[in-house]
Amino acid sequence: MSHLASADEDVPLNRLQRDRFAALAGKSGARRMSLANSAGIGLGQGYAFDLTRPGIALYGGIPARAFAGPIRQVVTPEVQVLQRRRVAAGQSVGYNATWTAAADTEVAILNLGYADGYLRCFSDKGSAIASGFRMPVIGRVSMDLTAIDASAVPDLAEGDWVAIDYALPEAAVLSGMSQYELLTALGARYDRMWY
Numbered sequence: 001m002s003h004l005a006s007a008d009e010d011v012p013l014n015r016l017q018r019d020r021f022a023a024l025a026g027k028s029g030a031r032r033m034s035l036a037n038s039a040g041i042g043l044g045q046g047y048a049f050d051l052t053r054p055g056i057a058l059y060g061g062i063p064a065r066a067f068a069g070p071i072r073q074v075v076t077p078e079v080q081v082l083q084r085r086r087v088a089a090g091q092s093v094g095y096n097a098t099w100t101a102a103a104d105t106e107v108a109i110l111n112l113g114y115a116d117g118y119l120r121c122f123s124d125k126g127s128a129i130a131s132g133f134r135m136p137v138i139g140r141v142s143m144d145l146t147a148i149d150a151s152a153v154p155d156l157a158e159g160d161w162v163a164i165d166y167a168l169p170e171a172a173v174l175s176g177m178s179q180y181e182l183l184t185a186l187g188a189r190y191d192r193m194w195y
Contacts, residue, residue: 094139117185
Protein backbone atom coordinates (compact mmCIF):
# COMPACT_ATOMS: atom_id res chain seq x y z
CA MET A 1 0.00 0.00 0.00
CA SER A 2 1.07 3.54 -0.70
CA HIS A 3 -0.61 6.94 -0.85
CA LEU A 4 -0.63 9.71 -3.45
CA ALA A 5 0.99 12.92 -2.23
CA SER A 6 -1.27 15.16 -4.36
CA ALA A 7 -4.33 13.05 -5.14
CA ASP A 8 -6.70 16.01 -5.01
CA GLU A 9 -4.89 17.64 -7.95
CA ASP A 10 -4.18 16.16 -11.37
CA VAL A 11 -0.43 16.80 -11.38
CA PRO A 12 2.52 14.94 -12.98
CA LEU A 13 3.65 13.70 -9.54
CA ASN A 14 0.59 11.43 -9.42
CA ARG A 15 1.55 9.68 -12.65
CA LEU A 16 5.14 9.33 -11.48
CA GLN A 17 4.00 7.75 -8.20
CA ARG A 18 1.57 5.47 -10.03
CA ASP A 19 4.24 4.27 -12.45
CA ARG A 20 6.78 3.64 -9.67
CA PHE A 21 4.15 1.82 -7.61
CA ALA A 22 3.10 -0.32 -10.59
CA ALA A 23 6.74 -1.31 -11.11
CA LEU A 24 6.66 -2.98 -7.68
CA ALA A 25 3.97 -5.46 -8.74
CA GLY A 26 5.14 -9.00 -8.10
CA LYS A 27 8.37 -7.82 -6.44
CA SER A 28 7.23 -6.94 -2.94
CA GLY A 29 5.49 -10.08 -1.72
CA ALA A 30 2.28 -8.11 -1.21
CA ARG A 31 -0.81 -10.04 -2.29
CA ARG A 32 -2.75 -6.90 -3.10
CA MET A 33 -1.79 -3.37 -4.06
CA SER A 34 -3.57 -0.16 -3.09
CA LEU A 35 -2.66 3.40 -4.07
CA ALA A 36 -5.86 5.43 -4.40
CA ASN A 37 -7.76 7.16 -1.62
CA SER A 38 -11.03 9.00 -2.36
CA ALA A 39 -9.34 11.67 -4.47
CA GLY A 40 -7.13 9.10 -6.18
CA ILE A 41 -10.20 7.19 -7.35
CA GLY A 42 -11.20 10.31 -9.26
CA LEU A 43 -7.94 10.23 -11.19
CA GLY A 44 -9.10 7.16 -13.09
CA GLN A 45 -8.98 3.39 -13.29
CA GLY A 46 -5.20 3.40 -13.70
CA TYR A 47 -4.86 4.34 -10.02
CA ALA A 48 -7.18 1.62 -8.66
CA PHE A 49 -4.85 -1.41 -8.62
CA ASP A 50 -6.42 -4.17 -6.45
CA LEU A 51 -8.06 -2.08 -3.74
CA THR A 52 -9.12 1.52 -3.27
CA ARG A 53 -9.67 3.40 -0.02
CA PRO A 54 -12.71 5.68 -0.37
CA GLY A 55 -12.35 7.40 3.01
CA ILE A 56 -13.78 10.91 3.02
CA ALA A 57 -16.06 10.20 0.06
CA LEU A 58 -17.97 7.75 2.28
CA TYR A 59 -18.77 10.68 4.59
CA GLY A 60 -19.91 13.03 1.86
CA GLY A 61 -16.61 14.81 1.41
CA ILE A 62 -15.83 15.99 -2.10
CA PRO A 63 -12.13 15.11 -2.47
CA ALA A 64 -11.83 16.33 -6.07
CA ARG A 65 -13.91 18.16 -8.67
CA ALA A 66 -14.62 14.86 -10.44
CA PHE A 67 -16.90 13.92 -7.54
CA ALA A 68 -18.89 17.15 -7.27
CA GLY A 69 -22.13 15.64 -8.60
CA PRO A 70 -22.32 12.01 -7.52
CA ILE A 71 -21.48 12.40 -3.82
CA ARG A 72 -24.02 13.73 -1.37
CA GLN A 73 -23.52 14.94 2.16
CA VAL A 74 -24.14 12.31 4.81
CA VAL A 75 -23.40 14.34 7.96
CA THR A 76 -25.67 17.20 9.01
CA PRO A 77 -25.33 18.55 12.55
CA GLU A 78 -28.71 19.39 14.05
CA VAL A 79 -28.99 21.38 17.24
CA GLN A 80 -31.67 22.74 19.51
CA VAL A 81 -32.84 26.29 20.13
CA LEU A 82 -32.27 26.97 23.83
CA GLN A 83 -33.54 30.52 23.92
CA ARG A 84 -35.09 33.13 21.66
CA ARG A 85 -35.07 36.83 22.48
CA ARG A 86 -35.51 40.17 20.75
CA VAL A 87 -32.29 42.16 20.82
CA ALA A 88 -32.83 45.89 20.55
CA ALA A 89 -31.00 47.99 17.97
CA GLY A 90 -27.62 49.03 19.30
CA GLN A 91 -27.26 46.05 21.65
CA SER A 92 -24.52 43.47 21.16
CA VAL A 93 -24.37 39.67 21.23
CA GLY A 94 -21.52 37.35 22.19
CA TYR A 95 -18.04 37.62 23.60
CA ASN A 96 -16.23 40.89 22.97
CA ALA A 97 -19.45 42.36 21.55
CA THR A 98 -18.34 41.55 18.01
CA TRP A 99 -21.90 41.80 16.65
CA THR A 100 -24.20 44.76 17.23
CA ALA A 101 -27.83 44.83 16.14
CA ALA A 102 -28.37 47.43 13.41
CA ALA A 103 -32.13 47.10 14.01
CA ASP A 104 -34.31 45.16 16.45
CA THR A 105 -33.38 41.52 15.78
CA GLU A 106 -34.80 38.14 16.79
CA VAL A 107 -31.89 36.12 18.15
CA ALA A 108 -31.89 32.39 18.89
CA ILE A 109 -29.26 30.73 21.05
CA LEU A 110 -28.26 27.23 19.95
CA ASN A 111 -26.74 24.43 22.02
CA LEU A 112 -23.65 24.36 19.83
CA GLY A 113 -20.13 25.62 20.33
CA TYR A 114 -16.49 24.94 19.73
CA ALA A 115 -16.54 22.14 22.33
CA ASP A 116 -18.82 20.36 19.84
CA GLY A 117 -16.48 21.01 16.93
CA TYR A 118 -18.30 24.08 15.60
CA LEU A 119 -15.23 26.26 15.79
CA ARG A 120 -14.83 29.99 16.26
CA CYS A 121 -13.90 30.37 12.60
CA PHE A 122 -17.68 30.15 11.92
CA SER A 123 -18.29 33.32 13.98
CA ASP A 124 -20.26 35.80 11.84
CA LYS A 125 -19.83 33.39 8.87
CA GLY A 126 -21.76 30.18 9.50
CA SER A 127 -25.50 29.64 9.32
CA ALA A 128 -28.35 27.42 10.44
CA ILE A 129 -31.36 26.35 8.40
CA ALA A 130 -35.00 25.95 9.44
CA SER A 131 -38.23 26.07 7.44
CA GLY A 132 -36.17 26.57 4.28
CA PHE A 133 -34.58 29.78 5.59
CA ARG A 134 -30.89 30.36 6.21
CA MET A 135 -30.19 32.14 9.49
CA PRO A 136 -26.70 33.64 9.89
CA VAL A 137 -24.47 33.08 12.89
CA ILE A 138 -24.01 36.37 14.71
CA GLY A 139 -21.23 37.21 17.12
CA ARG A 140 -18.60 34.83 18.35
CA VAL A 141 -19.14 31.11 18.63
CA SER A 142 -18.47 30.27 22.28
CA MET A 143 -17.58 26.98 23.95
CA ASP A 144 -21.17 25.74 24.26
CA LEU A 145 -23.40 28.29 22.54
CA THR A 146 -23.91 29.94 19.17
CA ALA A 147 -26.25 32.85 18.37
CA ILE A 148 -28.16 33.15 15.09
CA ASP A 149 -30.35 35.86 13.59
CA ALA A 150 -33.75 34.13 13.61
CA SER A 151 -35.74 37.08 12.25
CA ALA A 152 -36.53 35.22 9.00
CA VAL A 153 -38.30 32.39 10.88
CA PRO A 154 -40.91 33.97 13.18
CA ASP A 155 -42.27 30.61 14.37
CA LEU A 156 -38.86 29.23 15.42
CA ALA A 157 -39.28 28.53 19.13
CA GLU A 158 -37.28 27.32 22.10
CA GLY A 159 -36.95 23.56 21.86
CA ASP A 160 -37.07 23.50 18.04
CA TRP A 161 -34.27 21.86 16.07
CA VAL A 162 -32.27 23.52 13.30
CA ALA A 163 -29.76 22.10 10.82
CA ILE A 164 -26.30 23.61 10.74
CA ASP A 165 -25.14 24.48 7.24
CA TYR A 166 -22.16 22.14 7.12
CA ALA A 167 -21.84 21.23 3.44
CA LEU A 168 -18.23 20.14 3.51
CA PRO A 169 -16.75 21.83 0.41
CA GLU A 170 -18.39 25.17 1.21
CA ALA A 171 -17.70 24.93 4.95
CA ALA A 172 -14.05 24.20 4.18
CA VAL A 173 -13.74 27.36 2.09
CA LEU A 174 -15.65 29.40 4.67
CA SER A 175 -13.61 28.18 7.63
CA GLY A 176 -10.19 27.79 6.04
CA MET A 177 -10.12 24.19 7.29
CA SER A 178 -9.97 20.98 5.30
CA GLN A 179 -13.02 18.76 4.90
CA TYR A 180 -11.16 16.14 6.94
CA GLU A 181 -10.67 18.58 9.83
CA LEU A 182 -14.32 19.59 9.73
CA LEU A 183 -15.51 15.99 10.02
CA THR A 184 -13.08 14.92 12.70
CA ALA A 185 -13.77 18.07 14.74
CA LEU A 186 -17.39 17.05 15.33
CA GLY A 187 -17.30 15.98 18.94
CA ALA A 188 -18.72 13.17 21.03
CA ARG A 189 -21.50 15.37 22.43
CA TYR A 190 -23.63 14.81 19.34
CA ASP A 191 -26.10 11.96 19.34
CA ARG A 192 -25.55 9.94 16.19
CA MET A 193 -28.80 9.23 14.36
CA TRP A 194 -28.78 6.94 11.32
CA TYR A 195 -31.37 7.20 8.55
